[in-house]
Amino acid sequence: MAKRVNAAPILQFDLGRYDGPVYQRLYLALREAVLEGRLPPGSRLPSSRALAEELACSRNTVVTAFDQLHAEGYLDRQVGAGSFVSKILPEELLVARPQPSNNARKAVAPRSLSPRGAVLAASRPLAAVAQARHRAFLPGLADPEHFPFDLWSKLLTRTWRRPPQSLFMHGHPAGLPALREALAAHLIRARNLDCTAEQIIITTGAQQALALAAQLLLSPGDEVWIEDPGYPGLRGPLTAAAAVGRPVAVDAEGLSVAAGRLRAPKARMAVVSPSHHYPLSVVMSLSRRLELLDWARQHTAWIIEDDYDSEYRYAGRPLAALQSLDSPQRGGAGRVLYIGSFSKTLFPSLRLGYLVVPADLAERFVAARHALDDHSSAITQPALAAFIGEGHFATHLRRMRKLYGERQAALLRIAGERLADLLEIKPDEAGLHLVAGLGAALTGRMNDQQAVAAAARAGISVDALSRYYLEAPARQGLLMGYAAVPEETMAGACDRLAKSLRESLRS
Template structure:
């Protein structure tokens, strides 16, 4: 290293016996050195080539770790001048604590229900035609045959234990989260997890920061169960934490989609992540991390979860099987701090929980036997392809009316409308023609500055279908 840092390179050396991939270990070592202050903003980091040679690692492995660190804002590449620890980490102002202002709440919005037969452009659906039905049916039949007396008894309120173990193992490898199965609670989708959180660590009337725009279905749910939400603007770095502190510093919770903001698609920057965790620590508030689609990132590796930075145990991590398997399963999960396992178990014991253990047992087998990892790998390739089909069609037919917002991943495209076009009017007209398009304005709590359309692409399987559906949208827009 070039003399400015205080790190012995051998400290970064990954352990060959560990289960975690080498690139992930290297990424974590760097992150720990930064958190411990041994690497400081502005310090130069060794080149990929010299670190690879020093630690006897493949260059590609080091490169992967560096890409993750750069993607999350830890590293800043300065071309020929080399790579440094991001100077922006210095900009994290841990002291600003503005006074709380009364948050605005909005009445619940009438949004499209998503049940029934899937419609073109439907938001949030995985590719139903690509689901490995044969494997699933075989495993489901096996789970049924294996049903023993324990499985037939009243279930564990935290969910089926083998599934909780499989999730804990998966999170360790894929999301950088270290947890035991005791900390994992299976829930009836994301909303089941939110209900468990609200009933365990929050109370009716509590104020929470909510991304604006943000996931509309959870927003309505939270309003209905008595939470008060303070809309916090999202910019290119994700939720604006400083503004949130000015608007509602004493909020009891914040709900964020840090890996892939829903619906704007940006990642929460590292400085913002640190600010958010610091705020939660100071206020003893909860951060609810909604990690709903992090598996689908088409450039680079998935970004590690916010939870992986959570030293003070203020993050409640939530994810769902709706995108990676299918939403009809109604299965999600929540990871809670060790200190709160008993309280969460107590609440779970008094709630309906995730239902029958049979689908949980099938998912557990699916994960344990490696089908899950295989399915994700296939879907990443398929979705990148399908996204390109739709992007190409939109650019070709609607290029003068829309701008496609850049997104590193996800299962939807956000098409921002140029000019003064009313997105609600477009979405309503499209819906009347059977196209399940949603308006960005409906996802905003405060007046939106930009009209946009949310377009699910995962079930549009080829170029011809993409063109035909985009043509239908073009015809709708011509009439507005």
């Protein structure tokens, strides 16, 4: 069989056309020859020694040019054979390929996910973020317009104008010590928690806090009581931990422990929002709290207390946290882990929350946090520590509590005038939204999801209560957020909502 010979071409180019050192000019000349096709893919270049003699330059100059072309993908080297022009050039890799048609996409079998991945990928977000400023009546949205951003900017600048070297390094897995100290003092004072800074772990929000707790305290297949209806965002972390959520009915006193015992008698955890249930706004009674704690003690189970918006209470003092009844120092069994977030009290993009764990678990939780994702961003933690520690947080909460209380009263008054036969809205002692039942004009003629669609046609954002149920909805209604809606815009929004609902009834 004849031996295949790929002879090196004779290169003819004028290096004087280019600027720079000789190796740079040679690199540019060779690259141009490749791109113009004068050196086609697969062709062999002269040896570095032969090319150096031809160009009357040093061999190192040629080797340097070859090295750069090889590093950028223009040349391939074959041991014992020499250097060859690559068959696939870098420019080809950068060219955008036409996307396959819809028909072609359908012909390709979808890639499979794990069972857990499929559940997570199928989850739907709640109401979309409002595109317009103060869009009524998006639930769960606080008003960022009244946050003291000038003060916040000064606190950020105080740290980052001349930051200490420690802030450039990896932070503590549990968060900035100054923030944990300030937060512990606030929780003891405002929520009656029994905790120290060492028990607090700073997270990116409530969902990461629950994810950490679920991964450390649950085994795959463990059952967990979850409120039905309840906040869907807390289901994902349980699914990711391979736990099995068991919906448990919520009545006028909160999650029904009796129903939970029947539904999942061997459950290892309960996730509850006792101070202000989402979305029904129920407050768990003292007798129900004690019953839940007794269940956890009997079954060595865990309770996750989601205290997402207890700061916004408009009648009387905020209720003490469930964790305060379970402290070992106060005679409890230490089965409650407390979760909080700054999404509602400050602003969602801050992406900071926290988890308060029993003292005997703190060291192991910190080690696990380090193993999973090291630590939360330290960019805003010093400013938040100062914001809390210097009293600005408490001042901000008092101001917003007054504003949101006034806006709730305004919505009740205006909706009572303009939506009386369409929606039944009752006051709430806390929170950022009201639950509106379907009124006489809608009952039996429209469900809550149809009402949501009608509201959307009028540019109004509300959410259907039925979407929060895992099982058959026991109630129909609309969640109407008021916190981010200025009073002067409420009348017009209620008028548009009423008009759209009546038009939908006629169609």
